[in-house]
Amino acid sequence: xxxxxxxxxxxxxxxxxxxxxxxxxxxxxxxxxxxxxxxxxxxxxxxxxxxxxxxxxxxxxxxxxxxxxxxxxxxxxxxxxxxxxxxxxxxxxxxxxxxxxxxxxxxxxxx
Amino acid sequence: xxxxxxxxxxxxxxxxxxxxxxxxxxxxxxxxxxxxxxxxxxxxxxxxxxxxxxxxxxxxxxxxxxxxxxxxxxxxxxxxxxxxxxxxxxxxxxxxxxxxxxxxxxxxxxxxxxxxxxxxxxxxxxxxxxxxxxxxxxxxxxxxxxxxxxxxxxxxxxxxxxxxxxxxxxxxxxxxxxxxxx
Numbered sequence: 001x002x003x004x005x006x007x008x009x010x011x012x013x014x015x016x017x018x019x020x021x022x023x024x025x026x027x028x029x030x031x032x033x034x035x036x037x038x039x040x041x042x043x044x045x046x047x048x049x050x051x052x053x054x055x056x057x058x059x060x061x062x063x064x065x066x067x068x069x070x071x072x073x074x075x076x077x078x079x080x081x082x083x084x085x086x087x088x089x090x091x092x093x094x095x096x097x098x099x100x101x102x103x104x105x106x107x108x109x110x111x
Numbered sequence: 112x113x114x115x116x117x118x119x120x121x122x123x124x125x126x127x128x129x130x131x132x133x134x135x136x137x138x139x140x141x142x143x144x145x146x147x148x149x150x151x152x153x154x155x156x157x158x159x160x161x162x163x164x165x166x167x168x169x170x171x172x173x174x175x176x177x178x179x180x181x182x183x184x185x186x187x188x189x190x191x192x193x194x195x196x197x198x199x200x201x202x203x204x205x206x207x208x209x210x211x212x213x214x215x216x217x218x219x220x221x222x223x224x225x226x227x228x229x230x231x232x233x234x235x236x237x238x239x240x241x242x243x244x245x246x247x248x249x250x251x252x253x254x255x256x257x258x259x260x261x262x263x264x265x266x267x268x269x270x271x272x273x274x275x276x277x278x279x280x281x282x283x284x285x286x287x288x289x290x291x292x293x
Contacts, residue, residue, distance in 0.1 A: 007128045017226040026143035028215025029208045034148045056169045067254045078274045082281035084186045088193045089288030095197045104209045
């Protein structure tokens with residue numbers, strides 16, 4: 001094997017960091033709530049990629065049975081499903097009341 | 112080098128890693144820049160499928176399957192339903208980025224600088240030695256299941272039950288939020 005071309009854990013971490021940053025930019029700059037929620041999904045996926053990459057690294061040390069990172073990734077996916085369901089429910093309730101999907105018009109709690 | 116690696120070379124080549132990574136990055140950029148939310152959702156589905164491919168390259172076929180079935184098949188369908196329930200025509204004519212977009216990008220750039228600082232430090236071999244570690248494939252789903260469902264110490268059965276409770280709460284919460292009157 002050509003050692004130069006090997007894909008190490010760090011490659012996956014850099015990719016995860018890039019996706020995380022894209023998600024953060026989306027959350028901070030977009031007005032549309034649906035796209036903000038999708039950016040949150042991007043962030044969660046970046047974390048998942050890191051978890052699975054570390055799981056692989058960990059397996060190389062402790063044997064193929066050490067799948068803790070993958071189990072964590074499954075828990076994160078569960079949380080993402082719950083978050084999407086509740087978030088979209090809130091979005092529907094919000095749209096019914098204010099006829100908009102823009103986050104910066106959600107200012108009822110603003111003092 | 113690991114003897115298993117020599118006898119059982121991985122099918123995952125660096126070419127596929129860079130291909131899938133490029134698809135994911137381009138998809139992510141499209142998600143946060145498209146005006147139409149349906150286009151964003153389609154780009155996000157592409158990103159999720161490419162990520163499932165990366166999970167396969169990391170020898171995590173069960174997580175890859177869950178990613179495709181649950182994320183690309185379940186959560187994104189939910190997103191598309193909601194996008195079509197709410198009217199997007201009016202929103203597409205409006206401004207897409209909020210007033211503090213510049214501050215947001217600066218904050219994200221600061222976070223990116225932090226990532227670069229951390230990863231260039233660890234790349235010198237502090238935390239992660241360079242190179243891939245390999246082992247024989249197979250038994251992945253069984254391993255995940257025995258970690259999730261066994262009652263030994265150090266497994267995740269209790270967390271699994273808590274997760275099912277979380278899903279129950281989320282179902283009730285979604286119904287309560289979306290229903291007009293209970």
